[in-house]
Amino acid sequence: MITELWTKNNTITLRTSMSHIMKYKHLLKWKNSESILEVGCGDGTNAKQVILPILPKDYKEFHISDKEPNFVKYIERNVTIPKLKVFKQDVVEDEVPKELENRFDHIFGFFFLHMLMDPRKALVNIHKMLKPGGQTFFNFFEYTPINKIMQNMAIHPKWGKYEHKENAYCYHENPLEAYTQDFIAAGFKDAIYNTEKETWEFDEGPEWENLLVSVNSVLSELPESDKEEYIRDYVEYCRSVGPTKVKTADGKWIRKFDRNMFVVVANKT
Template sequence: MDNVELYHYSNKVQKRDAFRCLEEFGKKIKWRNFDKVLDIGCGDGGVTTGILKKFIPDNFKHLVGCDISHRMVEFANRHYGDERTSFMVMDIEGQIPRDLRGAFDHTFSFYTLHWIVDQEAAFTNIYELLGPDGDCLLVFLGNTPLFDVFRILSRRPKWRPYLKDVERFVSPYHDSQDPEKEIRRMMAKIGFKNIDVQCKEMCFVYKTMDDVKKAVSAVNPFRMSAELEEEFLEDYIHIVRDMRLIDQVNNNVDEAVNIRNNYTLLVAFGTK
């Protein structure tokens, strides 16, 4: 997930869903004067500045994006940084800097928290980053075929050595029967108030096999050579076919297809 350029051009789903969720849930955010805003898991900075920033009042004080990837942060600072917008390296699951505790009025996160194993640690850190009466809006994956395909590949001898930690990269809510209840309970335990958690049924349709490969490659968490990854993506596509996720295919597999990605998106809001 360190291929910045590929991620920059292949995160259409992330951008679409970030915009939709901000449109639907943005009214819950209590904006004030000179707010400090944090975007957790900012990636290349495109969603932070191209989408989130458009929903922030012009009189904000500082917009900070953070990500665990040094390469993503360097790219974001180089392309999107300015006097009121900056990006930093931070692991939301780990130890957060002392000077950032209580430093933000609002925290957002789009398509990041499903990669976190220790959910309580991440949500506790988000709570600690907020100042009094601060709020958060968090958007992340629940159930998606992506994780099912990863699991299937991990059982094959060819890919087992590369995907031995596959469960580390499956959403903690992928198999949950009631993810809303789980998240609400956890947030209440941490101390959040005004909690609202919704599980939304979503669909995104890819039009070419190449689009699917690029989208998967952009978020592929498993380390392998470029040549081997191409084989990995071919096997990925074969499984997608077996799962009957392709609505229609022309004779030329590189031409237009309809590849359905039905998934659930979790949206969590809370205040401190």
Template sequence: MNQASLYQHANQVQRHDAKLILDEFASTLQWRADGEDALLDVGSGSGNVLMDFVRPLLPAGGQLVGTDISSQMVHYASKQYQREERTSFQVLDIGCERLPEGLGGRFDHVTSFYCLHWVQNLRAALGNIYSLLKPEGGDCLLAFLASNPVYEVYKILKAKEKWSTYMQDVERFISPLHHSLNPGEEFSQLLNDVGFVQHNVEIRNEVFVYEGAKTLKDNVQAICPFLERMPSELHEPFLDDFMEIVISMNLQQGDKNEDQKFLSAYKLVVAYARKTPEFVNNVLLEPPHQKLPKGIN
């Protein structure tokens, strides 16, 4: 997923969900009294979600660090937002065994939107997020896919001989919670395991409507990890096959002669966690460490 300029203009779902979640949790985040909050964002991509929706929440004296595993994304974001004060971007693999020197224990907040479903070792990622926060405390706000129909499309494409060469490791790019019977409980346990003392996890059932085939194709092209492995002349045939499978799964409304729309019903993990016990109980939807009510997962 290294096509930064394309991603900058084709991440409607990511922008939609990030804005809603940040609007909801803006007053829940533990902002410092002195206004000198340090915030690190995991998986910032091209940077527009971070700068449009996270940056305005940060106090004027705050420091912002955007990170991504892709050096191309980091380069693009650094250039795009080079005039922004107290803002920097750097490469970070949040699933790494050891954080880069100088990052551990530096931040009051960690945010991440539409990134953690790319990380197979969620325990390692959450351990690193915990370590990024200051020893005296801090919090994190995380949102990522538990499941999405695109994963089933990928598996069907992999079974086709003409695409299998490029998709042998397809499971690497499917959310580690996609097959979970109870993703909310599983993720809650991981938060407990790495040391977060209070947290809330929701699994939200969402539907996003793509207006037209081109909109859906552009989104797929921006995030599909397999296209960059193929010769460019195969991109359009791959996207055509992708669309055929989507239609066969009855995920579209209308036809080519009408205003065709494509429906993506997905499950989104939304998690808020604090490193230390000092917090206002009523900001959580449930008491810490208890199972979510039936029906939420």
């Protein structure tokens, strides 16, 4: 379910990632015979439409990983990229396999870091997997759009028993400073931090609701018998505390997100 919803409704995240990579790709320094990794790859759309077009033609290997098994299955059935290998394991929150240490020239992560409870652990692992002189490219939210929604679900009389995780710095006064310290602690002494103000607008309807449902990790823990009721309650919270409902000049109602995103290019010196 999550895979299908994300695949059908992630157009705006794809467009945002394309915008960021085009704006900051001049910061990426390529070598011959590159080894590439994308972490938290989702359905593989970013790999194919955002990363692949900017890769040098002589790249050696392209690896992608996601801890969601259904995403892995979807990619194996639907995504065709030359020299592609899909990891069926979490390479950022678990221990790094020995064969991946000092393996990659570039590691990408789109709409990924803000989803983690321990971004520092992930960055330590990413630093281990980079070759000396390798680079990372990340974009991630300052505060995710679902923070308030998850807070409400966490105290719901029926659904509160499930762990509604919020991102690591959802209550931090200065998330960029917190993330910066994580990059430094992981070993990235040379990094460029950029802030992009993003405004997303959706027609009043199911697209934005389905997008927010698709990034709810609790769904994968629920028994099938509860999912329909849970989604109904979750969507009600989305409508009440989610993106702002505004009326346009022509009298049309839309849902509007205003969020800062960070784009970070970090080097393993």
